[in-house]
Amino acid sequence: MDDERTTIAGHPLVRLLRRDDDREAWVAADGEGAGVELHRATAGRDAVLAREAEAVAAAAHPHLVPVLDVAHDGGAVLLRPLLPRDLAGWLVARGAPEPGEAVTALAPVAAALAALHAVGAAAGGVTAQAVRLDADGAPLLMAEGAAVEQSPPTAAWRESSAAVARDAAGWRALAETLLDAAGEPLPPEVERALAERDLAAAGDALLAAWPALPLALEAPRASAPARRPAPVRRRERPDGLRATWDAVAAALDRMLGGATGGRAPSATAAQLRVPAALLHRAPAAMRAVRPRFWLAAGAGAAALALAGGLAATADGSSAATPPEPTPAVVSTPAPAAATEGSAPPTPTAEPAPPTSAPAADDPVAATRALLAEREACLDAADAGCLVGLHDPASPLLAADDPWRMPADGQPELVQRLGDAWLLRIASGTAPASVLVMSTEAGWTLRDAWEG
Numbered sequence: 001m002d003d004e005r006t007t008i009a010g011h012p013l014v015r016l017l018r019r020d021d022d023r024e025a026w027v028a029a030d031g032e033g034a035g036v037e038l039h040r041a042t043a044g045r046d047a048v049l050a051r052e053a054e055a056v057a058a059a060a061h062p063h064l065v066p067v068l069d070v071a072h073d074g075g076a077v078l079l080r081p082l083l084p085r086d087l088a089g090w091l092v093a094r095g096a097p098e099p100g101e102a103v104t105a106l107a108p109v110a111a112a113l114a115a116l117h118a119v120g121a122a123a124g125g126v127t128a129q130a131v132r133l134d135a136d137g138a139p140l141l142m143a144e145g146a147a148v149e150q151s152p153p154t155a156a157w158r159e160s161s162a163a164v165a166r167d168a169a170g171w172r173a174l175a176e177t178l179l180d181a182a183g184e185p186l187p188p189e190v191e192r193a194l195a196e197r198d199l200a201a202a203g204d205a206l207l208a209a210w211p212a213l214p215l216a217l218e219a220p221r222a223s224a225p226a227r228r229p230a231p232v233r234r235r236e237r238p239d240g241l242r243a244t245w246d247a248v249a250a251a252l253d254r255m256l257g258g259a260t261g262g263r264a265p266s267a268t269a270a271q272l273r274v275p276a277a278l279l280h281r282a283p284a285a286m287r288a289v290r291p292r293f294w295l296a297a298g299a300g301a302a303a304l305a306l307a308g309g310l311a312a313t314a315d316g317s318s319a320a321t322p323p324e325p326t327p328a329v330v331s332t333p334a335p336a337a338a339t340e341g342s343a344p345p346t347p348t349a350e351p352a353p354p355t356s357a358p359a360a361d362d363p364v365a366a367t368r369a370l371l372a373e374r375e376a377c378l379d380a381a382d383a384g385c386l387v388g389l390h391d392p393a394s395p396l397l398a399a400d401d402p403w404r405m406p407a408d409g410q411p412e413l414v415q416r417l418g419d420a421w422l423l424r425i426a427s428g429t430a431p432a433s434v435l436v437m438s439t440e441a442g443w444t445l446r447d448a449w450e451g
Contacts, residue, residue: 008040009071011079012415014424014433015451022048022145027082027451033420033435035082035449036068039144041075048145049076055146061115063108065132065140080142084451087139087174088128090215091181100213102178103206105131105139106171110203112141113167117199120153121146122163126170128177137215158197168197175206184210217401363421366443367411367436374445375405391437391446403448406430420446 006013011028014035018025022045028038041049053067071077087105091097097105109131116123123130123143130142150157158164172194176186187209193201370389377385390397406427411434414422419439425432425448435446 006415008038009073009077009079011036011038012417012422013038014414014422015431017451021045027433028079029414029417029422029433029435030079033417033422034447035433035451037080037082039078039080040073041077043075046072046076048147049078051147052143052145053078055116055119055121055148056143058119058121058148059112059115061112063112063138063140064115065142082449082451083132083134083140084449085133086129087131087133090133090217091128091178094216095181097178097182097216098213099179099182099184099210101215102175102182102184103210103212104137104215105178106175107203107206107212108139109141109174110171110199110206112143113171114198114200114203116143116146117153117158117164117167117197119148120150120157121148122161123167123170124163125166126174128174131174133215133217137217164197168194168199168202171199171202175202363416363423363436363438363443364411364413366438367421367423367434370436370443370445371405371409371411371434378402378404389445391444394444394446396445396448403432403450406432 008026008028011030014027014029016024016026017037019042021042023039023041026038026040028036030036039049053070056064056067065080065083067078067080069079071079090105094101109126113123113126123141123146125145126141130144132140132142134140147163149161149163172186175190179186187205189205189208190202193199193205374386374389377389387397396402406425406429408429409425409427409432411423412426414424414433416422417435419437421436421438423434423436425434430450432448432450434448437444437446
Protein backbone atom coordinates (compact mmCIF):
# COMPACT_ATOMS: atom_id res chain seq x y z
CA MET A 1 0.00 0.00 0.00
CA ASP A 2 1.10 3.53 -0.73
CA ASP A 3 2.09 5.20 2.55
CA GLU A 4 0.57 8.45 1.28
CA ARG A 5 -2.93 6.97 1.32
CA THR A 6 -4.91 8.55 4.14
CA THR A 7 -7.72 6.04 4.79
CA ILE A 8 -8.51 2.33 4.79
CA ALA A 9 -12.18 1.30 4.77
CA GLY A 10 -13.09 4.90 5.54
CA HIS A 11 -10.86 5.12 8.64
CA PRO A 12 -8.26 7.92 8.72
CA LEU A 13 -4.77 6.49 9.17
CA VAL A 14 -2.55 8.00 11.83
CA ARG A 15 0.59 5.86 11.99
CA LEU A 16 1.90 2.59 10.59
CA LEU A 17 2.77 0.12 13.34
CA ARG A 18 4.28 -2.73 11.32
CA ARG A 19 4.06 -4.95 8.25
CA ASP A 20 4.66 -8.69 8.06
CA ASP A 21 3.78 -11.57 5.75
CA ASP A 22 0.13 -11.67 6.84
CA ARG A 23 -0.88 -8.08 7.53
CA GLU A 24 -0.16 -4.42 7.95
CA ALA A 25 -1.19 -2.85 11.24
CA TRP A 26 -2.08 0.83 11.65
CA VAL A 27 -3.20 3.23 14.31
CA ALA A 28 -6.36 4.71 12.82
CA ALA A 29 -9.42 6.68 13.92
CA ASP A 30 -13.03 5.56 14.01
CA GLY A 31 -16.06 7.63 13.02
CA GLU A 32 -15.91 9.62 16.26
CA GLY A 33 -12.17 10.23 16.08
CA ALA A 34 -11.26 7.66 18.77
CA GLY A 35 -8.17 5.54 18.24
CA VAL A 36 -8.42 1.99 16.90
CA GLU A 37 -5.91 -0.59 15.71
CA LEU A 38 -6.58 -1.49 12.08
CA HIS A 39 -5.23 -4.69 10.54
CA ARG A 40 -5.39 -5.29 6.78
CA ALA A 41 -4.40 -8.52 5.09
CA THR A 42 -1.55 -8.51 2.61
CA ALA A 43 -2.18 -9.90 -0.87
CA GLY A 44 -3.49 -13.45 -0.76
CA ARG A 45 -3.74 -13.58 3.06
CA ASP A 46 -7.40 -12.65 3.55
CA ALA A 47 -8.18 -16.12 4.97
CA VAL A 48 -5.74 -15.60 7.86
CA LEU A 49 -7.63 -12.57 9.15
CA ALA A 50 -11.01 -14.15 8.45
CA ARG A 51 -10.11 -17.22 10.54
CA GLU A 52 -8.77 -14.96 13.31
CA ALA A 53 -12.03 -13.01 13.50
CA GLU A 54 -14.00 -16.27 13.53
CA ALA A 55 -11.96 -17.77 16.38
CA VAL A 56 -12.05 -14.63 18.56
CA ALA A 57 -15.80 -14.26 18.05
CA ALA A 58 -16.44 -17.93 18.82
CA ALA A 59 -14.42 -17.84 22.07
CA ALA A 60 -15.99 -14.51 23.14
CA HIS A 61 -13.72 -14.22 26.18
CA PRO A 62 -13.30 -10.89 28.03
CA HIS A 63 -9.51 -11.29 28.04
CA LEU A 64 -9.25 -11.61 24.26
CA VAL A 65 -8.85 -8.30 22.42
CA PRO A 66 -12.18 -8.20 20.54
CA VAL A 67 -12.79 -7.61 16.85
CA LEU A 68 -14.88 -4.44 16.64
CA ASP A 69 -15.66 -4.57 12.94
CA VAL A 70 -14.66 -6.25 9.69
CA ALA A 71 -14.44 -4.78 6.20
CA HIS A 72 -12.69 -5.23 2.87
CA ASP A 73 -10.57 -2.58 1.20
CA GLY A 74 -7.78 -3.99 -0.91
CA GLY A 75 -7.75 -6.90 1.55
CA ALA A 76 -9.63 -8.14 4.60
CA VAL A 77 -9.74 -5.50 7.35
CA LEU A 78 -10.16 -6.04 11.09
CA LEU A 79 -10.72 -3.22 13.57
CA ARG A 80 -9.68 -3.79 17.19
CA PRO A 81 -9.40 -1.53 20.24
CA LEU A 82 -6.23 0.51 20.50
CA LEU A 83 -4.27 -0.81 23.50
CA PRO A 84 -0.75 0.58 23.10
CA ARG A 85 0.64 -0.81 26.38
CA ASP A 86 1.80 -4.44 26.38
CA LEU A 87 3.08 -6.84 29.02
CA ALA A 88 6.65 -6.72 27.71
CA GLY A 89 6.88 -2.96 28.19
CA TRP A 90 5.25 -3.20 31.60
CA LEU A 91 7.73 -5.82 32.77
CA VAL A 92 10.70 -3.75 31.59
CA ALA A 93 9.37 -0.72 33.48
CA ARG A 94 8.38 -2.72 36.57
CA GLY A 95 11.61 -4.68 36.89
CA ALA A 96 10.77 -7.00 39.79
CA PRO A 97 7.03 -7.61 40.07
CA GLU A 98 5.30 -9.13 43.05
CA PRO A 99 4.17 -12.77 42.59
CA GLY A 100 0.57 -11.56 42.87
CA GLU A 101 1.14 -9.23 39.93
CA ALA A 102 2.41 -12.16 37.87
CA VAL A 103 -0.81 -14.01 38.76
CA THR A 104 -2.89 -11.04 37.57
CA ALA A 105 -1.00 -10.89 34.28
CA LEU A 106 -0.96 -14.65 33.60
CA ALA A 107 -4.17 -16.25 34.88
CA PRO A 108 -6.57 -14.27 32.63
CA VAL A 109 -4.43 -15.08 29.58
CA ALA A 110 -4.54 -18.78 30.49
CA ALA A 111 -8.34 -18.51 30.73
CA ALA A 112 -8.50 -16.80 27.32
CA LEU A 113 -6.43 -19.60 25.76
CA ALA A 114 -8.65 -22.18 27.42
CA ALA A 115 -11.71 -20.44 25.92
CA LEU A 116 -10.16 -20.72 22.46
CA HIS A 117 -9.38 -24.42 23.02
CA ALA A 118 -12.95 -25.00 24.21
CA VAL A 119 -14.27 -24.02 20.77
CA GLY A 120 -11.64 -26.00 18.87
CA ALA A 121 -9.41 -23.00 18.17
CA ALA A 122 -5.85 -22.10 19.12
CA ALA A 123 -3.80 -18.93 19.15
CA GLY A 124 -0.69 -20.72 17.96
CA GLY A 125 1.59 -19.23 20.57
CA VAL A 126 1.83 -16.45 23.17
CA THR A 127 4.37 -13.66 23.61
CA ALA A 128 4.63 -10.81 26.07
CA GLN A 129 4.08 -8.34 23.20
CA ALA A 130 0.80 -10.11 22.30
CA VAL A 131 -0.58 -9.52 25.82
CA ARG A 132 -2.01 -6.01 25.87
CA LEU A 133 -2.95 -4.07 29.02
CA ASP A 134 -6.03 -1.90 29.21
CA ALA A 135 -6.23 1.35 31.18
CA ASP A 136 -6.88 -0.56 34.43
CA GLY A 137 -4.01 -3.00 33.89
CA ALA A 138 -6.18 -5.95 32.85
CA PRO A 139 -4.40 -8.26 30.37
CA LEU A 140 -5.97 -9.07 27.00
CA LEU A 141 -4.52 -11.50 24.47
CA MET A 142 -4.35 -10.18 20.90
CA ALA A 143 -4.39 -13.74 19.46
CA GLU A 144 -3.16 -12.77 16.01
CA GLY A 145 -3.30 -15.82 13.75
CA ALA A 146 -5.86 -17.66 15.88
CA ALA A 147 -7.94 -20.19 13.95
CA VAL A 148 -10.60 -22.83 14.52
CA GLU A 149 -9.01 -26.23 13.86
CA GLN A 150 -11.58 -28.72 15.18
CA SER A 151 -15.30 -28.20 15.67
CA PRO A 152 -16.52 -29.57 17.94
CA PRO A 153 -13.24 -30.01 19.82
CA THR A 154 -12.14 -33.38 21.17
CA ALA A 155 -9.61 -34.55 23.72
CA ALA A 156 -7.66 -36.28 20.94
CA TRP A 157 -7.45 -32.99 19.01
CA ARG A 158 -6.16 -31.08 22.03
CA GLU A 159 -3.49 -33.74 22.65
CA SER A 160 -2.30 -33.81 19.04
CA SER A 161 -2.65 -30.17 17.89
CA ALA A 162 0.67 -28.45 17.27
CA ALA A 163 -1.01 -25.03 17.72
CA VAL A 164 -2.36 -26.02 21.16
CA ALA A 165 1.12 -27.25 22.08
CA ARG A 166 2.56 -23.85 21.07
CA ASP A 167 -0.08 -22.13 23.22
CA ALA A 168 0.91 -24.19 26.27
CA ALA A 169 4.65 -23.72 25.63
CA GLY A 170 4.29 -19.98 25.03
CA TRP A 171 2.24 -19.44 28.18
CA ARG A 172 4.69 -21.50 30.20
CA ALA A 173 7.66 -19.45 28.93
CA LEU A 174 5.80 -16.25 29.79
CA ALA A 175 4.95 -17.57 33.27
CA GLU A 176 8.54 -18.59 33.94
CA THR A 177 9.78 -15.15 32.85
CA LEU A 178 7.42 -13.24 35.14
CA LEU A 179 7.81 -15.56 38.12
CA ASP A 180 11.59 -15.60 37.74
CA ALA A 181 11.54 -11.78 37.81
CA ALA A 182 9.43 -12.07 40.98
CA GLY A 183 11.92 -14.54 42.50
CA GLU A 184 9.53 -17.51 42.49
CA PRO A 185 9.51 -20.88 40.69
CA LEU A 186 6.63 -22.27 38.65
CA PRO A 187 4.40 -24.22 41.08
CA PRO A 188 4.27 -28.03 40.54
CA GLU A 189 0.48 -27.93 40.12
CA VAL A 190 0.92 -25.55 37.19
CA GLU A 191 3.53 -27.87 35.68
CA ARG A 192 1.14 -30.83 35.84
CA ALA A 193 -1.70 -28.86 34.22
CA LEU A 194 0.57 -27.73 31.40
CA ALA A 195 1.73 -31.30 30.79
CA GLU A 196 -1.92 -32.10 30.06
CA ARG A 197 -2.33 -28.94 27.96
CA ASP A 198 -5.06 -27.80 30.33
CA LEU A 199 -4.64 -24.01 30.40
CA ALA A 200 -7.74 -23.48 32.53
CA ALA A 201 -6.33 -25.71 35.27
CA ALA A 202 -2.92 -24.02 34.95
CA GLY A 203 -4.49 -20.61 35.56
CA ASP A 204 -6.49 -21.91 38.52
CA ALA A 205 -3.36 -23.45 40.04
CA LEU A 206 -1.55 -20.15 39.72
CA LEU A 207 -4.42 -18.34 41.44
CA ALA A 208 -4.26 -20.87 44.27
CA ALA A 209 -0.51 -20.33 44.74
CA TRP A 210 -0.57 -16.55 45.37
CA PRO A 211 -3.30 -13.93 45.88
CA ALA A 212 -3.70 -11.74 42.81
CA LEU A 213 -2.51 -8.13 43.05
CA PRO A 214 -3.24 -5.21 40.68
CA LEU A 215 -0.42 -4.42 38.29
CA ALA A 216 1.59 -1.39 39.37
CA LEU A 217 1.16 0.87 36.34
CA GLU A 218 2.73 4.08 37.57
CA ALA A 219 6.41 3.36 37.09
CA PRO A 220 8.68 6.41 37.60
CA ARG A 221 8.83 8.51 34.45
CA ALA A 222 12.15 9.14 32.77
CA SER A 223 13.27 12.72 33.15
CA ALA A 224 12.28 14.76 30.12
CA PRO A 225 14.06 17.81 28.71
CA ALA A 226 13.06 21.04 30.40
CA ARG A 227 10.10 22.75 28.78
CA ARG A 228 9.93 26.41 27.99
CA PRO A 229 7.25 27.95 30.25
CA ALA A 230 4.09 28.79 28.33
CA PRO A 231 1.80 31.61 29.41
CA VAL A 232 -1.56 30.50 30.76
CA ARG A 233 -4.21 32.32 28.75
CA ARG A 234 -7.61 32.52 30.43
CA ARG A 235 -10.25 31.89 27.79
CA GLU A 236 -13.24 34.11 27.32
CA ARG A 237 -16.41 32.00 27.27
CA PRO A 238 -20.01 32.92 26.43
CA ASP A 239 -21.83 34.78 29.23
CA GLY A 240 -22.17 32.65 32.33
CA LEU A 241 -20.05 29.76 31.09
CA ARG A 242 -16.74 31.00 32.47
CA ALA A 243 -18.24 31.38 35.93
CA THR A 244 -19.62 27.84 35.71
CA TRP A 245 -16.20 26.42 34.77
CA ASP A 246 -14.69 28.15 37.81
CA ALA A 247 -17.47 26.80 40.02
CA VAL A 248 -16.86 23.24 38.79
CA ALA A 249 -13.12 23.53 39.45
CA ALA A 250 -13.74 24.94 42.94
CA ALA A 251 -16.19 22.12 43.70
CA LEU A 252 -13.61 19.54 42.66
CA ASP A 253 -11.04 21.13 44.95
CA ARG A 254 -13.47 20.99 47.87
CA MET A 255 -14.28 17.32 47.18
CA LEU A 256 -10.60 16.44 47.39
CA GLY A 257 -9.87 18.46 50.50
CA GLY A 258 -7.98 21.11 48.58
CA ALA A 259 -9.97 23.80 50.39
CA THR A 260 -10.54 21.89 53.62
CA GLY A 261 -7.03 21.59 54.93
CA GLY A 262 -6.79 17.91 54.00
CA ARG A 263 -9.85 16.66 55.90
CA ALA A 264 -11.35 13.31 55.00
CA PRO A 265 -13.24 13.16 51.69
CA SER A 266 -16.93 13.98 51.92
CA ALA A 267 -19.82 11.66 51.14
CA THR A 268 -19.95 13.26 47.72
CA ALA A 269 -16.53 11.83 46.90
CA ALA A 270 -17.67 8.38 47.95
CA GLN A 271 -20.75 8.69 45.78
CA LEU A 272 -18.47 9.44 42.84
CA ARG A 273 -16.88 6.00 43.23
CA VAL A 274 -13.38 7.39 43.62
CA PRO A 275 -10.80 4.54 43.60
CA ALA A 276 -10.04 3.33 47.12
CA ALA A 277 -6.34 3.96 46.69
CA LEU A 278 -7.07 7.59 45.86
CA LEU A 279 -9.14 8.13 49.01
CA HIS A 280 -6.18 7.13 51.19
CA ARG A 281 -3.57 9.36 49.60
CA ALA A 282 -1.84 12.06 51.61
CA PRO A 283 -3.46 15.53 51.42
CA ALA A 284 -0.67 16.87 49.24
CA ALA A 285 -1.16 14.08 46.72
CA MET A 286 -4.91 14.61 46.75
CA ARG A 287 -4.40 18.14 45.55
CA ALA A 288 -2.48 16.92 42.50
CA VAL A 289 -3.95 17.24 39.06
CA ARG A 290 -4.50 13.53 38.33
CA PRO A 291 -7.08 12.93 41.10
CA ARG A 292 -9.00 15.96 39.87
CA PHE A 293 -9.19 14.26 36.50
CA TRP A 294 -10.71 11.17 38.18
CA LEU A 295 -13.36 13.23 39.94
CA ALA A 296 -14.16 15.44 36.98
CA ALA A 297 -15.72 12.44 35.22
CA GLY A 298 -16.74 10.29 38.20
CA ALA A 299 -20.43 9.48 37.96
CA GLY A 300 -20.99 12.59 35.86
CA ALA A 301 -20.90 14.96 38.86
CA ALA A 302 -18.97 17.66 37.04
CA ALA A 303 -21.22 17.37 34.01
CA LEU A 304 -24.28 17.71 36.25
CA ALA A 305 -22.80 20.76 37.95
CA LEU A 306 -22.06 22.29 34.57
CA ALA A 307 -25.55 21.56 33.24
CA GLY A 308 -27.15 22.98 36.39
CA GLY A 309 -25.03 26.11 36.21
CA LEU A 310 -25.89 26.68 32.56
CA ALA A 311 -29.60 26.17 33.20
CA ALA A 312 -29.54 28.60 36.11
CA THR A 313 -27.74 31.14 33.97
CA ALA A 314 -30.30 30.77 31.19
CA ASP A 315 -33.33 31.51 33.41
CA GLY A 316 -31.52 34.00 35.65
CA SER A 317 -32.81 32.34 38.82
CA SER A 318 -29.64 31.52 40.71
CA ALA A 319 -26.45 32.17 38.71
CA ALA A 320 -24.58 35.31 39.61
CA THR A 321 -23.62 37.59 36.76
CA PRO A 322 -19.96 36.94 35.96
CA PRO A 323 -17.76 39.93 36.74
CA GLU A 324 -16.46 41.94 33.86
CA PRO A 325 -12.72 41.45 33.22
CA THR A 326 -10.77 43.99 35.27
CA PRO A 327 -8.61 46.18 33.02
CA ALA A 328 -4.95 46.32 33.82
CA VAL A 329 -3.81 49.61 35.35
CA VAL A 330 -0.83 50.97 33.49
CA SER A 331 1.07 53.80 35.18
CA THR A 332 2.29 56.36 32.63
CA PRO A 333 5.56 58.07 33.62
CA ALA A 334 5.59 61.87 33.85
CA PRO A 335 6.92 63.67 30.76
CA ALA A 336 10.43 65.02 31.14
CA ALA A 337 9.31 68.59 30.38
CA ALA A 338 6.48 68.76 32.94
CA THR A 339 5.82 72.19 34.41
CA GLU A 340 7.13 72.60 37.96
CA GLY A 341 4.35 72.37 40.52
CA SER A 342 1.88 70.82 38.12
CA ALA A 343 -0.11 67.80 39.25
CA PRO A 344 1.44 64.46 38.41
CA PRO A 345 -0.32 62.52 35.70
CA THR A 346 -3.08 60.22 36.87
CA PRO A 347 -2.67 56.49 36.15
CA THR A 348 -5.01 55.53 33.34
CA ALA A 349 -6.86 52.25 32.99
CA GLU A 350 -5.96 50.52 29.77
CA PRO A 351 -6.91 47.01 28.69
CA ALA A 352 -4.13 44.47 28.98
CA PRO A 353 -2.74 43.61 25.55
CA PRO A 354 -4.57 40.56 24.25
CA THR A 355 -2.68 37.33 23.91
CA SER A 356 -2.13 36.58 20.28
CA ALA A 357 -4.25 33.61 19.22
CA PRO A 358 -3.59 31.32 16.29
CA ALA A 359 -5.68 31.87 13.21
CA ALA A 360 -9.06 30.15 13.43
CA ASP A 361 -8.43 28.33 10.15
CA ASP A 362 -5.04 26.93 11.22
CA PRO A 363 -5.70 23.80 13.33
CA VAL A 364 -2.00 22.97 13.60
CA ALA A 365 -1.11 26.34 15.14
CA ALA A 366 -4.23 26.23 17.32
CA THR A 367 -3.40 22.74 18.56
CA ARG A 368 0.21 23.70 19.28
CA ALA A 369 -0.97 26.65 21.39
CA LEU A 370 -3.69 24.61 23.10
CA LEU A 371 -1.32 21.81 24.11
CA ALA A 372 1.37 24.25 25.28
CA GLU A 373 -1.21 25.95 27.48
CA ARG A 374 -2.39 22.56 28.78
CA GLU A 375 1.18 21.62 29.75
CA ALA A 376 1.51 24.89 31.66
CA CYS A 377 -1.76 24.14 33.48
CA LEU A 378 -0.57 20.63 34.37
CA ASP A 379 2.78 21.94 35.61
CA ALA A 380 0.96 24.52 37.74
CA ALA A 381 -1.65 21.99 38.98
CA ASP A 382 -4.34 24.49 37.95
CA ALA A 383 -7.59 22.51 37.90
CA GLY A 384 -9.76 25.39 36.70
CA CYS A 385 -7.44 26.01 33.77
CA LEU A 386 -7.45 22.31 32.83
CA VAL A 387 -11.24 22.00 32.92
CA GLY A 388 -11.55 24.99 30.62
CA LEU A 389 -9.15 23.56 28.06
CA HIS A 390 -11.01 20.25 27.60
CA ASP A 391 -14.23 19.43 25.85
CA PRO A 392 -16.80 18.66 28.61
CA ALA A 393 -17.17 15.08 27.31
CA SER A 394 -13.44 14.45 27.01
CA PRO A 395 -12.39 11.03 28.34
CA LEU A 396 -9.10 12.65 29.36
CA LEU A 397 -10.97 14.08 32.34
CA ALA A 398 -11.33 10.49 33.60
CA ALA A 399 -7.78 9.37 32.80
CA ASP A 400 -5.85 7.77 35.66
CA ASP A 401 -2.62 9.17 34.25
CA PRO A 402 -3.24 12.29 32.11
CA TRP A 403 -1.54 12.21 28.75
CA ARG A 404 1.37 14.65 28.46
CA MET A 405 2.64 16.26 25.31
CA PRO A 406 6.15 14.89 24.58
CA ALA A 407 8.85 17.52 24.75
CA ASP A 408 9.79 16.95 21.11
CA GLY A 409 6.18 16.61 19.91
CA GLN A 410 5.02 18.44 16.81
CA PRO A 411 1.36 18.35 15.67
CA GLU A 412 0.66 17.37 12.06
CA LEU A 413 -2.80 17.50 10.49
CA VAL A 414 -4.36 14.17 9.47
CA GLN A 415 -7.99 14.96 8.66
CA ARG A 416 -10.92 17.21 9.45
CA LEU A 417 -14.04 15.52 10.86
CA GLY A 418 -16.72 18.23 10.89
CA ASP A 419 -15.94 20.50 13.86
CA ALA A 420 -13.23 18.07 14.99
CA TRP A 421 -9.66 17.88 13.75
CA LEU A 422 -7.52 14.76 13.97
CA LEU A 423 -3.79 15.38 14.28
CA ARG A 424 -0.81 13.14 14.84
CA ILE A 425 1.89 14.18 17.30
CA ALA A 426 5.20 13.43 15.61
CA SER A 427 7.78 12.51 18.25
CA GLY A 428 10.91 10.43 18.44
CA THR A 429 10.04 9.32 21.99
CA ALA A 430 6.26 9.10 22.40
CA PRO A 431 4.23 9.54 19.19
CA ALA A 432 0.55 10.15 19.77
CA SER A 433 -2.66 11.38 18.21
CA VAL A 434 -5.04 14.10 19.38
CA LEU A 435 -8.58 15.13 18.53
CA VAL A 436 -9.35 18.82 18.99
CA MET A 437 -12.65 20.66 18.63
CA SER A 438 -13.18 24.07 17.03
CA THR A 439 -16.16 25.77 18.67
CA GLU A 440 -17.49 29.28 19.15
CA ALA A 441 -15.86 29.22 22.59
CA GLY A 442 -12.45 28.44 21.10
CA TRP A 443 -10.32 25.35 20.63
CA THR A 444 -10.69 22.48 23.13
CA LEU A 445 -9.06 19.09 23.52
CA ARG A 446 -11.47 16.17 22.98
CA ASP A 447 -9.12 13.17 23.24
CA ALA A 448 -5.52 11.99 22.97
CA TRP A 449 -3.94 8.57 22.76
CA GLU A 450 -0.43 7.21 22.46
CA GLY A 451 0.81 5.33 19.44
